[in-house]
Amino acid sequence: MKSKSFSILPILYCLHILSPKGLFVWAESLICEGISLMAMLRFAARFYPERCAIIDEDGTVTYQQLYSRARQLAQRLYTDYQLRPGMSVALTGRNSLTFAILLHALSRLGTRITLLSTDLGAEQIMATLEKHHYQFFVYDSDLKQIPRKLPCPATTTDTLRHLIIYRSSKMQEVKLPRIGRGRDIIIHSGGSGGEFKTVARRPSLMSFLPPLFALLRDIRIYKYESVLVSLPFYHGFGLSTLIISLLMGKKICLQKRFDALKTLEIIQQEKVEVMPIVPAMLSRFWQTEGAKEKMRSLQCLISGGDRLPKSLINTTHKEIGEILFNLYGTSEAGFFMLATPMELAAFDETTLGKPIQGVTCKVQDTDNQGTGTLWVRSRWAMNGKRNQWQNTGDLVYKNDEGYYFHRGRADRMIVCGGENVHPEHIEQVLLSHPMIVAAHAFPTPHPCFGNVIHADIECTQNATLTEPALLDWLRPHLSRAEMPHAITFKTIELLSTGKQKSY
Structure with a gap:
C-alpha cells in the first residue's frame, strides 16, 4: 500500500x-x-x-x-x-x-x-x-x-x-x-x-535521521509549514517533534496545557497544518462544538503514544478527510512502525502498520490464534539498547501481508474465572460506543472468580446512557469473563501528556 x-x-x-x-x-x-x-x-x-x-x-x-x-x-x-x-x-x-x-x-x-x-x-x-x-x-x-x-x-x-x-x-x-x-x-x-x-x-545523526526519513517518505511532512506541539517536551513524541520541525525550518506553535477548545482555537488562528496527538486528545476534539470548522487547516494528524480506536479513525476520516497517521513505538526503542490513512481505512481494526526501514521485528511465544509478544531491534534505540532485541511488552498479531495489530499489554493480562482477559480489548469495545469518549477497565478481586472487571467511562455531553443499557449493548461484543461487573460514569482525568490517567 x-x-x-x-x-x-x-x-x-x-x-x-x-x-x-x-x-x-x-x-x-x-x-x-x-x-x-x-x-x-x-x-x-x-x-x-x-x-x-x-x-x-x-x-x-x-x-x-x-x-x-x-x-x-x-x-x-x-x-x-x-x-x-x-x-x-x-x-x-x-x-x-x-x-x-x-x-x-x-x-x-x-x-x-x-x-x-x-x-x-x-x-x-x-x-x-x-x-x-x-x-x-x-x-x-x-x-x-x-x-x-x-x-x-x-x-x-x-x-x-x-x-x-x-x-x-x-x-x-x-x-x-x-x-x-x-x-x-x-x-x-x-x-x-x-x-x-x-x-x-544522546544527540546523534543516527538518532533522528531514520525516523526523519520515514516522516519524509510516508507522511511527506516536508510539504507543510506549521506545526502545533501540545504534547510536553518530556514526552518523547513532543520532544522529537520539536527537534525535527526546527531542522526543517517550520513554524512551531507551542501550547503549555492541552485544552480542547483552546487548542482548536490555536489551530484555526495560526492555520496549523500538522499536529502530533494522542488518541484521548483527538477524542475530546470531536466532543467540542465547531471542531470541524476549526480543524479546516489541518493536513496531517499524527497519532501516537496510545492505542488508536477504530471509531476515532472513522470519525476523523469522515469529518476532515484521510489525514490521520498512526505511529507506534516505545520510549526505549523509539518510533518504529507507521500506518498511513489508507492502511488505517483498509482494515476493520486499527493496524500499527509495518516496521520502518532500519528496524527488525518479531513475534514470540504466540498462542493458537497467532498472538504473541512483540520484540524489536532498532538502530536508534536508547543508550545501551541500540541494535539489541527488546521486549516491548505488547501483545500483537501479524497478518499474512505483514501488518501488525495490537492485542494488549502482556503485563495487564489478568485471569477472570480461569480465562485470560485483556482490559485493553474491553476498553476498545467500550470506545466504539457512540456515547463514550474515554474508558478504563481494571480488575477487582472477587471471592468466586479470583478477579472480575470493573470499568470507568466518560460519556459525551448530554448522553443518556445507563448501566443496564450499556451492559445490554456489550453482551454481543464481549465474552462472559470480559463483561464488567460494575460501571462507573465519571470524568476521566488526562495527564499532561494527553493520555488518560490510570488508577
Missing part, C-alpha cells in the same frame, strides 16, 4: 541537509557547537534566518533570534550559574519558548539533561533530585508541587526568560568551552499509573 518508488534524496537536497552548501554548514556548525542541539539550530538559522521559528503565548521569534538567544543563554548559564560540561541538570516545566531555548543552551554546554514530568508530586521530585545528585534544577514558578527547600542550586524559567530578554544585550561575548558532543537527554516514560522510568538518548 506504500509507494516503493518515492526517493527522499531530492527532498533532503531541498531541505539543505544533503546539498553542497548544507554539508558545508553542517560541518561548520558541528565544529563550532559540537554534536548538540545547538549545532542543528545554527544550521537552521543559516538557511531560514527570518522565518518564524517558535510562537507561544509570550511572543514570536525568528530562527536567527532563536539561535542568538540560545547562545546568549548558554553564556549566562556558563558565567552566572557556573554550569560546565558533564554536569547533571534537571528540568520540569511546560512547553514554552524559554524552555525550548534552555534545552539548546544546556545541550551546547555539554550538560546531562533530565526532563522531569510535570505530573510528579513534591515527594517524587525531591526523591529524584536527591537520588541522582543533580547539580542544577530549573522549574516553572507556577508549578505548585515544587518543594520549598531543594537539595541543589535552582532557578525558574521566569528568571531565565528575564535574562534572555532584558540582560543578554548588556553582557560581553563569552567564549564557551569546546565540546565533542552533547551529553544524554533523559526523558520520563510511562507514569499513567504513577510509576515513571527514565530513557536516555
